[in-house]
Amino acid sequence: DTGVSQDPRHKITKRGQNVTFRCDPISEHNRLYWYRQTLGQGPEFLTYFQNEAQLEKSRLLSDRFSAERPKGSFSTLEIQRTEQGDSAMYLCASSSQGNYGYTFGSGTRLTVV
């Protein structure tokens, strides 16, 4: 069990560019979550996958955001046409069915300049 891995740890991008983040959950975990955290705030829910199915999306997830989890393993979160307001820490977490409590990755910190 190597924990939840996120890549990259840091990303600086120019406004208008597209970015993609990757999350590798714990292998036995079938549930995967993306959260966004801005400075001084708690994590805000973005989306949830059970296996490969995306079962819930927050209204925070605008049309510029898309997430996938092909084959129910790793997941990607893509932000198109980034804006300065997208600057935040993007956290991925996973859990197994019936086990309440997430295991978080270290996050990807996005800075849009």
Add this chain to the structure above:
Amino acid sequence: AQSVTQLGSHVSVSEGALVLLRCNYSSSVPPYLFWYVQYPNQGLQLLLKYTTGATLVKGINGFEAEFKKSETSFHLTKPSAHMSDAAEYFCAVSGTGGYQKVTFGTGTKLQVIP
């Protein structure tokens, strides 16, 4: 929908003193409750959780929390603060049964003074 309110965005305690971080929840049904800790530039780590059973829950690093339904509270305590406890602490809530999204509070930053 569930929510939590953390009282005090910053708490300072002396090393060796009692740590008390306050959390109140709002839920129309009995919820599941969690405390997470976050160190700078890191993800969140689960400290403890209440699902069912005993209302006093013990977690890692000497922390514990008590679920008080009458007070809708789930305060986090530690008898004696250590310098390594300095971090940000998040209370969180979810519904029960099947998949239920976890909703986090805004966090309390704990400072430990030597």
